Amino acid sequence: MNGQLIKSQKKLTRRLLELLLPFGLLSIIMVWIGLPILYALLWSLVNPEYPWSYPDLFPTNLSLFQWEYVFKYTTIVKSIGNSFFLAFLTTIACFMLALPTAYALGKRKLKGSEFFKIIILLPMVFPGMAMGLFLGRMLHVMGVSGTYWGVVIVHTLVALPYMLRILIVNFESMPQDLIDAASNLGAGNWVKFTEIYFPMILPGLVAGAMFTFITSMEEFNLTFIVGAPDITTIPTVLYSYLGENFLRTRASVVSLILLIPNLLFLIVAERKIKTEYMGAALGKM
Amino acid sequence: MATRLIVNGIDKAFDDFQALSNVSFTIEPGQFVTLLGPSGCGKTTLLRVIAGFLEPDQGEIFFGDQVMNEVPPNKRNTAMCFQSYALFPHKTVYENINFGLRMRKIKVEEQEKRVREVMEMVDLVGLEHRKPYELSGGQQQRVALARAIIVRPEILLFDEPLSNLDAKLREKVRVDIRNIQRSLGITTVYVTHDQAEALAISDVVIAMNKGKIVQKSDPKTIYNHPSTKFVADFIGSANIISGTCLEAAGSTAVVNTSLGILQVQNTGLIQGDTIFLCIRPEDIVPDVSENVLPDQNVLTGEVLNAVYMGSSLDLFIRMDTQHIVRASVAKDTWVSEGSQIRFIVHPDKICIMKG
Amino acid sequence: MKRRKFEWGYLLLIPGVGYIMFFVLASLYIMFAQSFGFYNYTGTSEFSLQFWQHVFSRTFFDDLWFSFRTALLTALISIIICYPLSLILQRIPGRKTFLSILKIPMFVPALVASFLIVNIIDYHGVINMILEKLRLIDEPLRLRNDAAGIGALSVQIWKNVPFQMIIMYSAIEAIRKDVRDAAANLGANRFSILKEIIIPITLPSALVAVIMVFVRTFNDFAISKTAGPYYPTSISNLMYLHAYTFADWNTAACIGVMMMITSIAFVSFYSYLSKKIGN
Ligand SMILES: Nc1ncnc2c1ncn2[C@@H]1O[C@H](COP(=O)(O)OP(=O)(O)OP(=O)(O)O)[C@@H](O)[C@H]1O
Ligand SMILES: [Mg+2]
Numbered sequence: 001m002n003g004q005l006i007k008s009q010k011k012l013t014r015r016l017l018e019l020l021l022p023f024g025l026l027s028i029i030m031v032w033i034g035l036p037i038l039y040a041l042l043w044s045l046v047n048p049e050y051p052w053s054y055p056d057l058f059p060t061n062l063s064l065f066q067w068e069y070v071f072k073y074t075t076i077v078k079s080i081g082n083s084f085f086l087a088f089l090t091t092i093a094c095f096m097l098a099l100p101t102a103y104a105l106g107k108r109k110l111k112g113s114e115f116f117k118i119i120i121l122l123p124m125v126f127p128g129m130a131m132g133l134f135l136g137r138m139l140h141v142m143g144v145s146g147t148y149w150g151v152v153i154v155h156t157l158v159a160l161p162y163m164l165r166i167l168i169v170n171f172e173s174m175p176q177d178l179i180d181a182a183s184n185l186g187a188g189n190w191v192k193f194t195e196i197y198f199p200m201i202l203p204g205l206v207a208g209a210m211f212t213f214i215t216s217m218e219e220f221n222l223t224f225i226v227g228a229p230d231i232t233t234i235p236t237v238l239y240s241y242l243g244e245n246f247l248r249t250r251a252s253v254v255s256l257i258l259l260i261p262n263l264l265f266l267i268v269a270e271r272k273i274k275t276e277y278m279g280a281a282l283g284k285m
Numbered sequence: 286m287a288t289r290l291i292v293n294g295i296d297k298a299f300d301d302f303q304a305l306s307n308v309s310f311t312i313e314p315g316q317f318v319t320l321l322g323p324s325g326c327g328k329t330t331l332l333r334v335i336a337g338f339l340e341p342d343q344g345e346i347f348f349g350d351q352v353m354n355e356v357p358p359n360k361r362n363t364a365m366c367f368q369s370y371a372l373f374p375h376k377t378v379y380e381n382i383n384f385g386l387r388m389r390k391i392k393v394e395e396q397e398k399r400v401r402e403v404m405e406m407v408d409l410v411g412l413e414h415r416k417p418y419e420l421s422g423g424q425q426q427r428v429a430l431a432r433a434i435i436v437r438p439e440i441l442l443f444d445e446p447l448s449n450l451d452a453k454l455r456e457k458v459r460v461d462i463r464n465i466q467r468s469l470g471i472t473t474v475y476v477t478h479d480q481a482e483a484l485a486i487s488d489v490v491i492a493m494n495k496g497k498i499v500q501k502s503d504p505k506t507i508y509n510h511p512s513t514k515f516v517a518d519f520i521g522s523a524n525i526i527s528g529t530c531l532e533a534a535g536s537t538a539v540v541n542t543s544l545g546i547l548q549v550q551n552t553g554l555i556q557g558d559t560i561f562l563c564i565r566p567e568d569i570v571p572d573v574s575e576n577v578l579p580d581q582n583v584l585t586g587e588v589l590n591a592v593y594m595g596s597s598l599d600l601f602i603r604m605d606t607q608h609i610v611r612a613s614v615a616k617d618t619w620v621s622e623g624s625q626i627r628f629i630v631h632p633d634k635i636c637i638m639k640g
Numbered sequence: 641m642k643r644r645k646f647e648w649g650y651l652l653l654i655p656g657v658g659y660i661m662f663f664v665l666a667s668l669y670i671m672f673a674q675s676f677g678f679y680n681y682t683g684t685s686e687f688s689l690q691f692w693q694h695v696f697s698r699t700f701f702d703d704l705w706f707s708f709r710t711a712l713l714t715a716l717i718s719i720i721i722c723y724p725l726s727l728i729l730q731r732i733p734g735r736k737t738f739l740s741i742l743k744i745p746m747f748v749p750a751l752v753a754s755f756l757i758v759n760i761i762d763y764h765g766v767i768n769m770i771l772e773k774l775r776l777i778d779e780p781l782r783l784r785n786d787a788a789g790i791g792a793l794s795v796q797i798w799k800n801v802p803f804q805m806i807i808m809y810s811a812i813e814a815i816r817k818d819v820r821d822a823a824a825n826l827g828a829n830r831f832s833i834l835k836e837i838i839i840p841i842t843l844p845s846a847l848v849a850v851i852m853v854f855v856r857t858f859n860d861f862a863i864s865k866t867a868g869p870y871y872p873t874s875i876s877n878l879m880y881l882h883a884y885t886f887a888d889w890n891t892a893a894c895i896g897v898m899m900m901i902t903s904i905a906f907v908s909f910y911s912y913l914s915k916k917i918g919n
Contacts, residue, residue: 101656218749388827
């Protein structure tokens with residue numbers, strides 16, 4: 001009788017803990033991630049007529065003034081255009097460069113492929129600033145410094161490892177049995193490509209393209225050195241607001257603008273991208 | 286000291302799928318019990334409930350007279366050989382096998398001795414320092430088996446432990462398992478798909494279907510007197526025919542079936558009962574004597590196919606009613622396909638099942 | 641004798657591997673050459689060791705130490721947060737949602753992350769206000785651009801915890817449930833399962849996670865520039881200053897070489913160490 005009671009009490013505490021733990025954790029995570037974003041949002045909505053100052057926890061008056069200002073009177077629109085244009089070109093370049101190599105490393109058992117897979121990692125570990133400075137030197141000599149070409153070249157260099165690694169994993173996980181089965185059933189090279197290879201690398205391609213796009217969008221070091229001052233992108237604009245003329249309200253607007261494509265990407269990625277590609281891109285070895 | 290295992294009214298559902306419903310049975314101390322049933326019928330689920338990985342929605346598990354429901358898996362003195370092997374990927378063969386002994390704080394010399402013994406038994410000597418991924422499927426399975434057996438727990442749980450071994454090794458290891466189990470008197474639950482194996486080594490066979498226990502009997506009974514159509518069909522091959530009781534008097538009854546009128550043993554039938562009859566192929570005997578015995582069922586049909594099985598010859602015979610029966614006869618019987626054949630079925634050999 | 645067939649597959653490596661090798665090797669070459677006085681923008685280009693004599697200044701060591709320390713602390717603190725968090729998350733209903741939310745900072749560009757965090761840890765930021773209201777402090781703490789580098793460290797941890805989290809979570813999740821059950825079945829309690837099964841299996845992933853975060857943080861420029869102290873600053877920033885502000889590209893090159901050497905030394909030492917732990 002008593003044992004029964006203790007048992008049911010134990011069960012109750014466990015249930016309670018099971019409920020409280022996720023709730024507590026959720027609140028911590030929300031504060032940890034939500035608070036910084038919330039405050040950036042509030043700052044971007046501050047009305048300059050009623051400045052938000054110590055010790056108010058929240059601004060007293062909200063307006064879209066800063067957003068309008070940033071879009072109307074700064075070069076942000078041009079920079080957004082630049083960012084998207086560069087990301088687009090970079091994605092295409094990465095795709096075309098990565099496809100043959102990923103096929104060779106993922107599907108053909110080449111001697112030394114492990115070595116080449118490590119070479120691919122170099123741009124991920126090479127100090128960005130050092131690469132920017134000294135590669136920038138070379139691009140300067142080549143006469144592409146401060147042009148779209150120059151920036152696309154360096155963005156491609158930084159993003160290519162992601163595309164390559166994702167596609168390699170994709171090619172590796174493609175069962176040879178399946179391709180052999182297709183041949184066995186009479187498929188020629190063209191059919192094999194359109195009906196087997198292409199559909200099977202499509203998910204990897206989508207994942208790779210997304211990573212490339214995002215990497216290009218947020219690349220700062222190299223863009224700053226190779227592109228500035230002629231080619232501005234959203235991150236370089238943000239940097240200028242964070243530097244000597246620190247302007248919190250305007251920086252908030254630009255930050256949020258830069259955040260939007262990434263958060264959209266995250267939402268899509270969560271649904272569409274297989275975790276193994278995420279792992280590959282993040283450099284899990 | 287051997288332990289009695291009592292499973293009492295266990296229900297287990299995954300979401301809205303009922304994997305086990307009202308499963309109850311008792312296994313006497315030291316008995317070797319086989320669970321037999323089609324894929325997906327809940328055998329693994331039942332073992333997991335016994336081992337404590339799954340909490341039943343309803344019912345109790347007893348080891349001896351102690352309720353085990355609240356006892357965590359590591360405090361239940363069981364050892365399970367997993368269907369998926371579940372080897373520790375980062376540990377060597379030796380460390381895998383040793384693990385249970387180490388957790389039980391057995392002396393090191395004793396550990397070494399027992400590991401050596403069990404590795405000899407499952408024929409793994411020389412592979413001590415390999416990692417699981419360096420082993421073939423069958424070798425991995427033997428490691429899983431060794432890891433469970435070595436512990437000598439109160440209750441051993443085997444989930445298809447021999448499915449990946451070749452026929453020779455399987456037979457050897459099966460005998461070894463049985464010997465160890467007997468000499469130590471460990472209560473054992475053994476899952477297998479191989480009905481011959483089940484009949485060969487068990488004290489008791491439990492047939493399961495769709496999460497329910499259908500029959501629990503010793504091997505002879507379950508083979509000769511299956512209680513339902515499902516059991517008859519699942520264990521061994523069987524001719525299952527439906528029939529209606531025409532007359533039941535004294536020790537025999539007369540049944541109208543799709544094979545014709547048959548005499549059967551009267552097991553308390555009532556006129557008009559609809560029943561199923563099970564006739565094992567080996568109980569169909571070709572009749573060459575031409576004498577008609579009054580207490581035998583004598584039937585004729587056309588041999589459609591004669592299939593040589595090695596130890597026997599299997600005949601597929603079409604009756605006048607178009608029904609096809611299967612007969613298993615001596616391998617040197619001479620029949621030609623297309624010929625007529627006369628055969629007898631002794632009433633004792635016909636098993637009667639309800640529904 | 642059989643003639644070896646030429647493997648055409650190697651040609652396919654040119655676009656991907658070739659592109660990367662060409663540009664990486666080119667920047668390495670220019671960096672090394674400039675550190676010894678070649679390739680100058682102005683003046684003569686000739687072999688000289690004088691830049692190497694200048695490089696080892698007080699500032700250099702302070703900045704190198706700052707970058708190294710920030711990187712090491714970020715990598716270690718993040719993994720200390722991640723390991724238990726991943727373990728807890730495994731057992732929580734709705735973990736998919738938790739993970740998605742947790743991933744957000746990883747997708748926030750470094751500069752934006754820096755701004756977002758600076759915003760709340762600032763002198764009059766919300767953290768200071770709350771601490772003051774709770775009467776835990778009398779006067780706001782200086783957390784941004786502080787001399788100890790707490791600002792930069794906070795940003796780095798904020799951004800890198802999700803990154804390690806994904807690696808650790810998937811490593812733990814990849815351990816089949818059966819394997820844990822098997823351990824429990826053989827008598828292992830929760831602690832033993834952690835010690836014997838979970839940690840050994842996930843240790844390689846943890847080591848990779850630590851080294852990845854270390855390298856990323858060590859090479860950082862933007863975050864310490866915006867959230868870190870004015871002195872010392874990051875080694876990347878020092879290199880940038882030498883190149884652009886002082887127009888002393890040769891010394892910048894020397895710093896770049898030293899950065900590479902430190903990175904390589906640390907990574908080698910670390911992999912040696914992790915091999916030892918592994919055995
Ligand atoms: N974790 C789970 N979630 C949902 N359904 C499950 C789960 N585990 C098992 N099932 C379902 O429960 C049923 C019984 O599964 P179980 O593994 O016990 O079958 P089994 O008899 O061992 O089959 P087999 O002979 O193929 O191993 C199956 O239909 C299976 O799909
Ligand atoms: Mg099973």
